[in-house]
Amino acid sequence: xxxxxxxxxxxxxxxxxxxxxxxxxxxxxxxxxxxxxxxxxxxxxxxxxxxxxxxxxxxxxxxxxxxxxxxxxxxxxxxxxxxxxxxxxxxxxxxxxxxxxxxxxxxxxxxxxxxxxxxxxxxxxxxxxxxxxxxxxxxxxxxxxxxxxxxxxxxxxxxxxxxxxxxxxxxxxxxxxxxxxxxxxxxxxxxxxxxxxxxxxxxxxxxxxxxxxxxx
Amino acid sequence: xxxxxxxxxxxxxxxxxxxxxxxxxxxxxxxxxxxxxxxxxxxxxxxxxxxxxxxxxxxxxxxxxxxxxxxxxxxxxxxxxxxxxxxxxxxxxxxxxxxxxxxxxxxxxxxxxxxxxxxxxxxxxxxxxxxxxxxxxxxxxxxxxxxxxxxxxxxxxxxxxxxxxxxxxxxxxxxxxxxxxxxxxxxxxxxxxxxxxxxxxxxxxxxxxxxxxxxx
Numbered sequence: 001x002x003x004x005x006x007x008x009x010x011x012x013x014x015x016x017x018x019x020x021x022x023x024x025x026x027x028x029x030x031x032x033x034x035x036x037x038x039x040x041x042x043x044x045x046x047x048x049x050x051x052x053x054x055x056x057x058x059x060x061x062x063x064x065x066x067x068x069x070x071x072x073x074x075x076x077x078x079x080x081x082x083x084x085x086x087x088x089x090x091x092x093x094x095x096x097x098x099x100x101x102x103x104x105x106x107x108x109x110x111x112x113x114x115x116x117x118x119x120x121x122x123x124x125x126x127x128x129x130x131x132x133x134x135x136x137x138x139x140x141x142x143x144x145x146x147x148x149x150x151x152x153x154x155x156x157x158x159x160x161x162x163x164x165x166x167x168x169x170x171x172x173x174x175x176x177x178x179x180x181x182x183x184x185x186x187x188x189x190x191x192x193x194x195x196x197x198x199x200x201x202x203x204x205x206x207x208x209x210x211x212x213x214x215x216x
Numbered sequence: 217x218x219x220x221x222x223x224x225x226x227x228x229x230x231x232x233x234x235x236x237x238x239x240x241x242x243x244x245x246x247x248x249x250x251x252x253x254x255x256x257x258x259x260x261x262x263x264x265x266x267x268x269x270x271x272x273x274x275x276x277x278x279x280x281x282x283x284x285x286x287x288x289x290x291x292x293x294x295x296x297x298x299x300x301x302x303x304x305x306x307x308x309x310x311x312x313x314x315x316x317x318x319x320x321x322x323x324x325x326x327x328x329x330x331x332x333x334x335x336x337x338x339x340x341x342x343x344x345x346x347x348x349x350x351x352x353x354x355x356x357x358x359x360x361x362x363x364x365x366x367x368x369x370x371x372x373x374x375x376x377x378x379x380x381x382x383x384x385x386x387x388x389x390x391x392x393x394x395x396x397x398x399x400x401x402x403x404x405x406x407x408x409x410x411x412x413x414x415x416x417x418x419x420x421x422x423x424x425x426x427x428x429x430x431x432x
Contacts (some may be wrong), residue, residue: 100309196323
């Protein structure tokens, strides 16, 4: 796929477009204008047109977007059709929740194995995903293609496990540990889930609203 | 606090600044220039100066920022000093993980109670947080000040529980359910944690990198 450098803000909006298109599909809607889509997403129509034009023009003047065609194109841009394979490290509460409830395959990703240090988990399987010993990590990575490591270990284990993953050739980590894994010079792609960032944004918006109400 | 309208992108960066300042504090660093901070966060110094100037100028030319002073100011901007109180609805894996491992008080929020429908959980407590029956929700909200509802219920329960929360006067929801709770016209502040958005962004960046490597 030909790519020009696209801003992170645009990239971050693509999954939202995808979710919206899935909702529209479920509601039986097969065509949508940029203004309707904008209204439903809290964006301006021109922003939507501009975002999508980064990847080549979709949509037709006066017709709008075909929901299934746009959905397919955005899914391809996001790499959902590339068959990425993931392993999960650390089957605590969060790891457990992801294996049980997060449907990796809905997003084009296959969760192929999980790893933990707890002997009572090793050898069992959860929602069809086998749990291996951390001792088997390097051997597993040698023998199986893995694109993404989902890191759900306790904080103390985050950096040592990351070192092992990188040494074993992993170059993309989905990080749930709240620990900064890499400096800006590293070659590893790290996508952080920072729960606190989200809570603090909410805290900001609550504060903003209360301040506005007080000055009314 | 006097507030001018600040762009969402700036607001979303404030928690990252806060985390960085906490790291610096832990490392015993009490002063930092905008260029050092920029380098560590992957932002330009001018972007940092511009972001912080939205809230009144901090920092001094040639001196940089005082880490503790800036930390305190950003915490105040984010509302961390306002004593917000939260309840959590749904003690499944994610709810459990949040109660056990997410330190709400680190972010200025008190988690005061949890609610569930499972009889084996009701009346027990987890990491100091009492678990009540969902039947007691309205009474609890009448008797206790609550600013934020953390929604960690199964998908099917998301909308009915949200209706109950709104009817009981809750106007800020931290939503882990992956269900869109409100239209753009609603008065309720909803902050969504969409795991899939994060995974798809990572999938995009992996795809971008692989495409670049192929064209080399």
